[in-house]
Amino acid sequence: MTGDLIMGSSTNSQKNILILYYSYSSQTKNLLQAMINGMDSHPVSVVLQRIEPVVPQHFPFGSIPKTFWKMILTFFRQRVPVKPLPEQCFQHYDLVILAGPTWSYHPSGPVLALFDRDGERLFKDQQVVPLISCRGYWRMHWWGLKALLNKCGATVPNLIVFSHPSKEPWRTVGVFLKLAGKVPERMPWMKKHYRKYGHTRAQLTEARNFGEQLAEVLIKDGDMSSINFKTVPVLYSKS
Ligand SMILES: Cc1cc2nc3c(=O)[nH]c(=O)nc-3n(C[C@H](O)[C@H](O)[C@H](O)COP(=O)(O)O)c2cc1C
Numbered sequence: 001m002t003g004d005l006i007m008g009s010s011t012n013s014q015k016n017i018l019i020l021y022y023s024y025s026s027q028t029k030n031l032l033q034a035m036i037n038g039m040d041s042h043p044v045s046v047v048l049q050r051i052e053p054v055v056p057q058h059f060p061f062g063s064i065p066k067t068f069w070k071m072i073l074t075f076f077r078q079r080v081p082v083k084p085l086p087e088q089c090f091q092h093y094d095l096v097i098l099a100g101p102t103w104s105y106h107p108s109g110p111v112l113a114l115f116d117r118d119g120e121r122l123f124k125d126q127q128v129v130p131l132i133s134c135r136g137y138w139r140m141h142w143w144g145l146k147a148l149l150n151k152c153g154a155t156v157p158n159l160i161v162f163s164h165p166s167k168e169p170w171r172t173v174g175v176f177l178k179l180a181g182k183v184p185e186r187m188p189w190m191k192k193h194y195r196k197y198g199h200t201r202a203q204l205t206e207a208r209n210f211g212e213q214l215a216e217v218l219i220k221d222g223d224m225s226s227i228n229f230k231t232v233p234v235l236y237s238k239s
Contacts, residue, residue, distance in 0.1 A: 021099035022051040034204040038211025060181040080109030102134035124153035136163040157224035
């Protein structure tokens with residue numbers, strides 16, 4: 001899933017969805033792929049567009065000091081300049097899904113840079129459902145994102161959040177080590193508590209169901225706020 005993908009061809013009766021996303025370590029990308037699979041059997045046309053930094057952001061950051069420094073910069077909402085989007089992103093859509101990770105309690109740097117440059121042109125008079133992938137601390141991100149979208153003139157009827165299903169404090173330590181380029185799943189003192197970085201298969205199945213529900217409601221001209229996107233993170237077992 002690189003650049004963009006168009007699924008189905010647009011006809012008058014069809015609903016058009018734009019999915020705009022940034023993904024640093026592929027977690028958002030995997031969830032979206034599952035969601036799109038769920039939409040597959042419905043008459044919706046999907047434009048999938050990656051938000052691409054001007055300077056490629058390689059995963060992982062590579063060391064503990066670099067990761068720590070990035071956490072500080074992102075806490076202060078550091079922007080990561082992004083490449084221009086194709087013109088088709090600026091059309092009107094029946095639904096826009098804006099997806100990406102939480103970075104230090106905020107939207108990621110590329111998403112913030114996109115808002116600065118194109119926010120109003122992209123989101124004015126659009127119905128936007130954000131999708132957040134995070135280790136578990138997303139509320140400030142959500143409030144900030146909703147405020148930004150409202151300021152641009154969007155309506156935000158609902159929200160989808162996926163958290164990493166590991167227990168604390170291992171989840172936070174595991175994400176930090178992973179971002180630093182370590183392999184916490186194999187560290188003797190971690191592996192009992194931390195099975196895997198990121199989302200589970202069960203969550204991908206959930207994402208697929210959400211994709212189906214979104215498409216169903218959209219084609220019936222239903223209310224997006226009626227969908228229950230409450231996810232149930234099943235924690236990894238120790239075995
Ligand atoms: C710089 C940085 C800061 C992060 N800060 C948070 C945070 O404040 N809260 C949280 O729940 N997750 C945080 N995370 C974890 C990511 O949100 C999480 O790993 C997410 O699933 C990554 O999605 P992606 O692979 O699509 O980028 C942070 C990750 C990075 C790289």
